[in-house]
Amino acid sequence: MLGLLIGSAPRFRWASTPPVQFLRMVSPLSWAPVAVALFGVGHAPVIFLVAIAAVWPVALNTASGVAALDPLHVRVARTLGATRTEVLRTVVLPSIRPFTMTGVRLALGIAWVVIVPAEMLGVSSGLGYEILNARDRLAYVEMLVVILLIGLIGIALDTLAQWLLRERSRG
Numbered sequence: 458m459l460g461l462l463i464g465s466a467p468r469f470r471w472a473s474t475p476p477v478q479f480l481r482m483v484s485p486l487s488w489a490p491v492a493v494a495l496f497g498v499g500h501a502p503v504i505f506l507v508a509i510a511a512v513w514p515v516a517l518n519t520a521s522g523v524a525a526l527d528p529l530h531v532r533v534a535r536t537l538g539a540t541r542t543e544v545l546r547t548v549v550l551p552s553i554r555p556f557t558m559t560g561v562r563l564a565l566g567i568a569w570v571v572i573v574p575a576e577m578l579g580v581s582s583g584l585g586y587e588i589l590n591a592r593d594r595l596a597y598v599e600m601l602v603v604i605l606l607i608g609l610i611g612i613a614l615d616t617l618a619q620w621l622l623r624e625r626s627r628g
Contacts, residue, residue, distance in 0.1 A: 459512070460519025460557070461549075470520070477513070485510035485571045489578055498579035503572065510571040514563035522556025523549065555622075562618040569611050 463470045463477070485506050492502035526549060534544045576585025584607050591600035 460516040464520035464523025481513040503575040506575040507568045507572050511564035511568040515560035518556045518560030522553030526552050558622050565618050
């Protein structure tokens with residue numbers, strides 16, 4: 458929704474650029490104390506940190522897709538009697554799908570990078586927790602195995618995202 462607004466409403470884009478750029482440039486991990494203060498210890502601050510990291514690539518890529526939309530396509534749909542909802546559903550959303558899906562792929566990678574250190578915030582499970590647990594037990598080989606696992610899962614997630622992007626573009 459944010460990306461649609463930024464991409465389609467020049468005044469909103471102008472007004473939202475400074476706060477969006479400010480929030481986007483603040484490291485998600487620097488929000489950790491705020492997240493813990495707001496949500497306490499546990500999984501809620503982890504979800505918050507991942508969300509605040511992942512929202513920007515999707516929103517900004519969606520905005521780019523809307524801005525790149527050929528206005529002639531919208532005019533043709535309007536000439537044929539399409540309502541605003543029909544234009545959105547049949548012209549805008551299909552046209553911006555590649556942009557949005559690329560944003561989702563980028564967001565997935567960023568979320569994966571953020572989730573591991575976020576899991577070091579007082580949760581009792583997860584890969585970040587396992588790294589700290591292994592470090593505290595001086596189990597350095599186990600810690601390196603977890604780090605290797607993080608990289609392998611990241612590669613698998615990105616490969617899956619690429620495959621889904623290809624499949625969605627065919628269908």
